[in-house]
Amino acid sequence: MADNFQNKYHLATTVNQLQAQKLSQQVFIGPLNTLAQHQFISTNNIRYVIGILPCHKCCYYLKDFEPNQFTCINVDPDFNVQRLTEFEGECLMRFNTKFTPNLEVLTDHKINNSIVTNLDIQKILQEFILIMNCIKQKDPQAGVLLFSLNGNDNLLSLFTCAYVQDSLNCDSSSAYGYLKSIRPSIKEIERGSGYANELLKFEINNKAKKLQLENSQNTIRVKSKRSVTDCDDHLEVEMEYPRSFKRSF
Incomplete structure (x- = not known):
């Protein structure tokens, strides 16, 4: 997968900061104004928009997006519904109503809220x-x-960086x-x-x-091989002792 990652941008310029960069074959990272770059959105077939910022801002900025075109998600570790104004609360409710069904289908109902939040950042990650x-x-x-x-x-x-680590199996410094x-x-x-x-x-x-998953998969492979061996042994017994003989015995 490392070959799919492209280093196209080497100088931090004003224009660079206003553009989104290609992180991987299908993932881009950029600023808010990328949402208004319709040609960019269309050319790169952007269908998933993930805002990592306070929910009241994200829900407002994405209020005109429609679920038949996009799946929109907000990641906000500091989310607190009690801090929201009435208008912000209404924006959040509309956001959830529109985009949560898409997210539930995408994740096989493992995640059932388009506002992803938790006091434990590791769980959000x-x-x-x-x-x-x-x-x-x-x-x-x-x-x-x-x-x-x-x-x-x-x-x-x-x-x-967490996404890069998971995708490339690298450490945090490399990511x-x-x-x-x-x-x-x-920054x-x-x-x-x-x-x-x-x-x-x-x-x-x-x-x-990942190590636990690998060990689990190895265990399954070993058990599968044993099952095949046991099956072969059983077939050999059946060949050596025909059913008619077994019934008579």
């Missing part, structure tokens, strides 16, 4: 990876846009270096910061999860 993997498996020709207000903040970088090469304008993630620590936790958790 895992749900985000689940969504990205479901898109790759079920709709591989569709484009995905990950966006925040300016496309450069640490929260967007955290989720983007961040790759993202920086794609979009040089991103630095300071060592020891909350974002850096969450990224390291994800690296450890994701490796452990």
Whole structure:
């Protein structure tokens, strides 16, 4: 998959910061204004739009998108319904009503709310990876846009780096270096910061999860081989002792 990742942008310019960059074969990362670039959306077959920013802003910016064209998702670790104004609450309800059914079908009802939030960022990261993997498996020709207000903040970088880690099986440092090469304008993630620590936790958790899955698959393969061997032994017995002989005995 590493061959599919393209490093096209090496200089951080004003124009660069206003454009979305290609992160992988189907995934793009950029700022809010990418939503208004209709030619970009059409050319890259963007059908999944994931905003990683406060929900009241995301729901407002995506209010004119329709579920027959897009599946829209908001990732907001700081979501608090009590902070919303009446107008913001109405926007959120409309957002959920429109886009949650698409997300439920996409994830086989493993995720049932288009506002992805949790007090535990690691759980949100895992749900985000689940969504990205479901898109790759079920709709591989569709484009995905990950966006925040300016496309450069640490929260967007955290989720983007997690996706790169999961896709390329690399460590957090390599994932961040790759993202920086794609979009040089991103804000630095300071060592020891909350974002850096969450990224390291994800690296450890994701490796452990994949190792557990690999061990489970190996166990299934071994059991399958044993079952085939047992079946062969049984067939050999049947050949050596015809049914008529067994009945008479």
